[in-house]
Amino acid sequence: MPYAEITADPLDPARLLARVGSSEDGAVLLFLGTVRNHADGRSVSGMQYEGYQEMALEVLRRIAEEASERFSTPNLAVTHRLGALEIGEVSVVVAVSSPHRAEAYGASRYVMEEIKRRLPVWKKEFYVEGAAEWVRGTVPPADGSPAPHSGAGDP
Amino acid sequence: MRVQARFFAAYRELTGASGAEVDLPEGATVADLIDTLREQGPSFSVLPARPAVAVNLEYAPPETELSDGDEVAFIPPVAGG
Numbered sequence: 001m002p003y004a005e006i007t008a009d010p011l012d013p014a015r016l017l018a019r020v021g022s023s024e025d026g027a028v029l030l031f032l033g034t035v036r037n038h039a040d041g042r043s044v045s046g047m048q049y050e051g052y053q054e055m056a057l058e059v060l061r062r063i064a065e066e067a068s069e070r071f072s073t074p075n076l077a078v079t080h081r082l083g084a085l086e087i088g089e090v091s092v093v094v095a096v097s098s099p100h101r102a103e104a105y106g107a108s109r110y111v112m113e114e115i116k117r118r119l120p121v122w123k124k125e126f127y128v129e130g131a132a133e134w135v136r137g138t139v140p141p142a143d144g145s146p147a148p149h150s151g152a153g154d155p
Numbered sequence: 156m157r158v159q160a161r162f163f164a165a166y167r168e169l170t171g172a173s174g175a176e177v178d179l180p181e182g183a184t185v186a187d188l189i190d191t192l193r194e195q196g197p198s199f200s201v202l203p204a205r206p207a208v209a210v211n212l213e214y215a216p217p218e219t220e221l222s223d224g225d226e227v228a229f230i231p232p233v234a235g236g
Binding site for chain 1: 161163164165168207209212213214215216217228230231232233234235236
């Protein structure tokens with residue numbers, strides 16, 4: 001069963017990694033999204049993540065289930081952080097294991113692409129010069145459906 | 156009937172409110188709610204005419220019919236990750 005969570009606590013990738021892997025899996029893949037210090041040529045000092053928490057958890061669970069089904073990777077765990085993050089801090093973790101690497105890469109990519117498309121989370125960038133702006137986002141699909149060919153190609 | 160509108164991120168800042176209770180006639184849709192809000196005053200007229208919306212935690216197109224007690228969230232373009 002895939003695992004999904006939304007949390008305001010600092011993320012520990014090892015905790016997610018411990019949720020995947022099995023004696024049948026020869027590939028274990030860990031993806032971290034981190035806060036970078038620049039955006040469109042401006043220096044960034046930090047990021048504020050806001051989420052519609054109850055809905056974000058539902059959507060993230062569904063994304064994890066879709067990835068598991070499409071790529072036959074039940075050993076999958078994803079978590080997204082909310083709140084104020086500093087440069088270099090981890091905002092998202094995707095851990096997945098599979099018998100061979102292709103499925104793990106596909107599932108991990110799928111989870112990230114769908115997070116970008118439809119997870120109800122927003123972030124405000126704070127710039128070194130003092131200003132702050134909401135990051136221009138993606139209009140989610142009106143019915144919330146997954147992309148027909150999201151991720152690294154068809155499984 | 157009465158529904159609970161919620162505003163997040165940029166929409167919360169635009170309207171200056173995190174939510175609003177709205178009375179609507181029976182059979183009203185998501186689109187009716189948006190139009191009603193936008194006509195209510197300057198703080199809500201800044202909302203886009205057809206924003207993404209979620210009804211009771213699920214994305215819902217404008218033609219979705221609402222029921223008493225529904226929670227209707229206005230979802231700005233998303234930027235997770």
